[in-house]
Amino acid sequence: MSSPLYLAIDTTHLDAALTLAQKVRHHVGGLKLGLEFFCANGHHGVHEMAKLGLPIFLDLKLHDIPNTVAKAIQALRPLEPAILTVHAAGGRAMLEEAKAAAGTSTKVIAVTVLTSLDAPDLDDIGVGGTPHDQVVRLAALARQSGVDGIVCSGQEVKAARKAWPGGFYVVPGVRPANGAAGDQKRIVTPAQAMTDGASILVVGRPISQSPDPDLAAREIEATL
Ligand SMILES: O=c1ccn([C@@H]2O[C@H](COP(=O)(O)O)[C@@H](O)[C@H]2O)c(=O)[nH]1
Numbered sequence: 001m002s003s004p005l006y007l008a009i010d011t012t013h014l015d016a017a018l019t020l021a022q023k024v025r026h027h028v029g030g031l032k033l034g035l036e037f038f039c040a041n042g043h044h045g046v047h048e049m050a051k052l053g054l055p056i057f058l059d060l061k062l063h064d065i066p067n068t069v070a071k072a073i074q075a076l077r078p079l080e081p082a083i084l085t086v087h088a089a090g091g092r093a094m095l096e097e098a099k100a101a102a103g104t105s106t107k108v109i110a111v112t113v114l115t116s117l118d119a120p121d122l123d124d125i126g127v128g129g130t131p132h133d134q135v136v137r138l139a140a141l142a143r144q145s146g147v148d149g150i151v152c153s154g155q156e157v158k159a160a161r162k163a164w165p166g167g168f169y170v171v172p173g174v175r176p177a178n179g180a181a182g183d184q185k186r187i188v189t190p191a192q193a194m195t196d197g198a199s200i201l202v203v204g205r206p207i208s209q210s211p212d213p214d215l216a217a218r219e220i221e222a223t224l
Contacts, residue, residue, distance in 0.1 A: 002029040002030075002055075003027065003028055003029035003221055003224075004029055004194065004198065004199065004200045004201055004224065005027070005028045005029055005190070005200070005201050005203060005217065005220060005221055005224070006028060006029060006030040006031065006032045006057055006201065006202050006203070007020070007021065007024055007028045007030075007031055007032065007203060007204070007207055007208070007217070008032045008034065008059075008172070008202050008203060008204030008205075008208070009021060009031055009032065009033055009034075009037055009049070009208070010034055010036050010037065010204050010205075010208070011037060011208075012036055012037065012039070012040035012041070013040075014040075014041050014045050014048060017033075017037060017041075017045070017049060018048065018049065018052075020208055020213060021049060021052050021054070023214045024207060024213050024214050024217045025052055025053075026214075027214060027217040027218050027221055028217055029054070029055070029200065030054050030055035030056065030057050030082065031049055031052070031054050031055070031056055031057065032057040032202050032204075033045070033046060033049060033056060033057070033058055033059065034059040034060070035059070035060060035061070038058070038060060043079060046058065046079050046081075047079070050079075055082035055083070056080075056081045056082055056083075057081065057082060057083040057084075057170075058076065058079065058081035058083065058084045058085070059085050059202075060076075060084065060085060061085045061086065061087055061111050062084075062085070062086040062087065062098065063086065063087035063089065063090045063094075064090065064094070065094070066090075066091075066093045066094040066097040066098075067097070069086060069090065069094050069097060069101075070097040070098065070101040071101075073098055073101035073102050073108075074101050077101075077102070077103060077106075080105060080106065081106050082105075082106065082107065083106065083107045083109055083170070084102060084106050084107070084108055084109070085108075085109050085110070085111050085151060085170075086098045086109075086110055086111070086147075087111050088111060088112050088138035088139075088142050088150065089138070091141075092141060092144070092145050095108075095110060095141070095142060095145035095146070095147050096145050096146060098147065099145065099146045099147050099148075107149065107168055108147040108148055109147065109148060109149050109151055109168060109170050110138065110141075110142040110147050110149075110150050110151070111150070111151040112135040112138040112139060112142070112150050112151060112152045112156075112160075113131045113134050113138070113152065113153070113156075113186075115152075115153040115172050115173030115184050115185065115186050115187070116184055116185055117131060117185060117186075118131065118185040118186065119131060121185075122134060131153070131155070131156065131186060132155065132159065135152045135153075135156040135159075135160060136156070136159055136160065136163065138150065139152070139160045139163060139164055139167070140163065140164075142167075143163075143164045143167065148167070148168045149164075149167040149168030149169055149199065150167060150168075150169065150170070151170045151171075151172065152169065152170075152171065153171065153172075153173050153186035153187070153188070154171050154173070154174055154186075154187070154188030154192055154193035154196060154198065155186045155188060156186075157169050157171055157193060157197045157198050158196035158197055160197070161196070161197030162197075168199045169197055169198050169199045169200075170198075170199065170202060171188075171193040171198040171200070171201050171202065172184075172201075172202035172203075172204075173185075173187050173188075173202075174187065174189065174193050174201050174202070174203055175187045175188075175189065175190075175206060176189060176190065176206055176219070176220060176223070177189055179206050180205075182205060189223070190203070190220050190223055190224060191223045191224060194224050201224075203220060206220065207220070
């Protein structure tokens, strides 16, 4: 069975991305390419990374009117990503159109509340209640809209899985015990996230910033 650990590759440099991915390729289950990578390297960069033979998770967090998101996803279809993200806050129609545009070989996953946000941050943007409440609310919307699952933190994944047992749960913001949180505010350990129902874990800096990325990936994998 493949590893649930997906490496977040957050760089604008294709060569650096390939070098990092080559170092850890035997200890991760997939490669997550985000906005930073995609804005710099586009479709060509994704094709180059895909040559390593690991599933590609395109984390573009699309969020716009339904028609625009659907057209953007159609333009991404030739890349055949295994996973693609959109923001659940884009609403029901946007989620439905995103799913319809993606085709059957790509999982469409809705981002609920970014793991870099806490309750005061939600208050700042006019969202009352806790991140937990908001994740549960948006997870229900995602399920009703027919997408495949959600992105949430490890602090909410247990409740979300309980309400939607068949959903696919992407959990970023995981940190090894005593790992630096950086800009992440709702963190748990990789083992805790898996125990609580994560389908896959997204890990970036704890691996990419390590002096030995392969060892860091193996150490995380060993805790799962
Ligand atoms: O809520 C979210 C959604 C996506 N991410 C992405 O995951 C990685 C995490 O990187 P670390 O270096 O392990 O913090 C990054 O690419 C984010 O864009 C997230 O962190 N939280």
